[in-house]
Amino acid sequence: EVQLVESGGGLVQPGGSLRLSCAASGLTFSSYSMNWVRQAPGKGLEWVSYISSSSSTIYYADSVKGRFTISRDNAKNSLYLQMNSLRDEDTAVYYCARDQTDGYNYYFDYWGQGTLVTVSS
Amino acid sequence: SSELTQDPAVSVALGQTVRITCQGDSLRSYFASWYQQKPGQAPVLVFYGKNNRPSGIPDRFSGSSSGNTASLTITGAQAEDEADYYCNSRDSNGNHWVFGGGTKLTVL
Numbered sequence: 226e227v228q229l230v231e232s233g234g235g236l237v238q239p240g241g242s243l244r245l246s247c248a249a250s251g252l253t254f255s256s257y258s259m260n261w262v263r264q265a266p267g268k269g270l271e272w273v274s275y276i277s278s279s280s281s282t283i284y285y286a287d288s289v290k291g292r293f294t295i296s297r298d299n300a301k302n303s304l305y306l307q308m309n310s311l312r313d314e315d316t317a318v319y320y321c322a323r324d325q326t327d328g329y330n331y332y333f334d335y336w337g338q339g340t341l342v343t344v345s346s
Numbered sequence: 347s348s349e350l351t352q353d354p355a356v357s358v359a360l361g362q363t364v365r366i367t368c369q370g371d372s373l374r375s376y377f378a379s380w381y382q383q384k385p386g387q388a389p390v391l392v393f394y395g396k397n398n399r400p401s402g403i404p405d406r407f408s409g410s411s412s413g414n415t416a417s418l419t420i421t422g423a424q425a426e427d428e429a430d431y432y433c434n435s436r437d438s439n440g441n442h443w444v445f446g447g448g449t450k451l452t453v454l
Contacts, residue, residue, distance in 0.1 A: 260443070262389075270381070270389065270432050272443040284441045320388060330395035331436050331443075332379035336388040 227251040227335045229321050234340030241311050241344070247304040247321030247337055255299035258282075258324035260333060261306050263317035263342075271317075274306065275324065289315075311344045318342075350378075350433055350446035357452040358423045366418045366449045368433030376435040378416035380409060383430045383448075392431075393418055420451075428453045 233245040247259070261273040274295040275284040283295055294307040304321050318341050322333035350370040358364035368378055379394035391400050393409040406421045416435075420427055433446040 262445075269430075269448040270383075270434075270445040272434075272445060275443070286442065322389075330377055330379075330398060332391055332394040333381075333389075333434070334391050334400065336390070338388050 229337035231337045231340035234342045236343045242309045245306040249302045254302040259304045260322045262320045265317040316344045352446035352449045355450045359454050363421045366431050368416045368446045372435045372438045373414050378433045378435045380418045381432045
């Protein structure tokens with residue numbers, strides 16, 4: 226059974242930093258691209274970042290580019306999101322999600338339960 | 347970047363059929379995927395591509411696409427289908443993903 230478990234969320238002041246982790250099990254982690262998706266309280270889903278299986282391709286949403294860094298450690302079956310210069314509007318539940326594609330269809334087939342990041346003074 | 351537009355709210359009588367739509371330019375290049383989210387839970391993939399339903403998703407969920415519009419249809423809606431539904435696709439440049447604003451489905 227595929228499991229994705231996020232951790233590292235918490236309360237941080239504006240301008241601060243936080244590192245999120247996503248521990249994967251039940252899958253050959255090194256074979257899959259991964260994403261971070263967030264959801265502000267009472268709001269919709271927002272894609273944040275993508276990393277390919279080998280880390281060779283990385284994309285960011287414009288709202289986080291230059292402040293957030295996605296990375297992975299395939300030996301540890303883990304995905305990370307380093308978040309710097311945090312703003313109030315970064316307050317959200319952050320989900321990691323497995324990326325799937327056959328070159329024709331693109332979708333996120335497994336999601337973690339999320340970790341809450343609250344940016345507030 | 348591209349945008350995907352969904353109706354904020356839709357209602358359906360128990361056992362009836364409802365269609366949830368998603369519009370955006372990126373849908374001319376990429377198929378949509380659809381996610382169901384219940385309060386306090388993570389999103390769940392319910393349909394993707396031209397005609398793909400993940401294992402474990404009831405066959406009352408189906409999808410279609412035409413031009414810049416994708417649709418998720420629930421045929422014979424059940425009380426447990428009450429949830430928020432989000433569409434998603436790659437954007438037209440292929441280097442971002444975009445979600446629709448979500449549709450809150452109420453089953454009456």
